[in-house]
Amino acid sequence: MRWYLIGFIVVLQGCGNLADATKGWTVDKIYQEAKDELNNGAYDKAIGLFEKLEIRAIGTPLSQQAQLEKAYAQYKTGSAAEALVTIDRFMRLHPASPLIDYALYLRGLVNFNGDLGFLSRFTGFSLEDRDQKASKESYATFAELVSRFPNSKYTPDAQARMAYILNTLAMYEIHVARYYMSRKAYLAAANRAQVSLSEYPQSPAREEALSILITAYDALDLSQLRDDAKRVMGINFPKNKLGTPSSSATPSTPAGNPAQKP
Secondary structure, rough: OOOHHHHHHHHHHHHHHHOOOOOOHHHHHHHHHHHHHHHHHOOOHHHHHHHHEEEEEOOOOOHHHHHHHHHHHHHOOOOHHHHHHHHHHHHHHHHOOHHHHHHHHHHHHHHHHHHHOOHHHHHOOOOOOOOHHHHHHHHHHHHHHHOOOOOOOOOHHHHHHHHOOOOOOHHHHHHHHHHHHHOOHHHHHHHHHHHHHOOOOOOOOHHHHHHHHHHHHHHOOOHHHHHHHHHHHHHHHHOOOOOOOOOOOOOOOOOOOOOOOO
């Protein structure tokens, strides 16, 4: 029992020494150490230091920056939920902060990377509908950034990501429609193609969506709807071989690395 007690005391002393590691440091030193850990990929250490800085520098712009830097570090560890909680807390506490544009950008980025990789991750396709909530929330956040801060340095990248999101969601519907076409479930295929056209009318996927509609309606002997789709195809894509689905390219991921700090 005595050895257990001694060991417990040693552990407590070690924790105490660890907790006091930044004792006597200036806020600038804490920030620099946190940034060094962040840049070196030691995200957990960076998070701990940013949390200390947030408290030590409370009421200052540096404290606000520490909150967002912590959120970025959480995002880099793959802890999307924690990052979003940190960002939402920041936006609630500091609605007039000059860093709000970065907070919006980072929030959109967390959701963007959290859900939009499914087209490249899966070589096959499952009929099961994947959750598109994060994708749509990412788009909405980027749209808010673009609307509120059109001159922000983060706006151009946000706009590129918005276009990618729309194209990806449209292509998702096409993937589902293709699946139904392969199973000769023509009505279901037509419905998904219609979703792609109605919700994402500017996407490059609209040509293939129209082709699927023509083929599906023809198979269903819905001649009026088929001819309507052919008319729209002829106006927008006169060189398309009607009724033959074309190969729509999967949208490319926006170029560039996300900003690491405000």
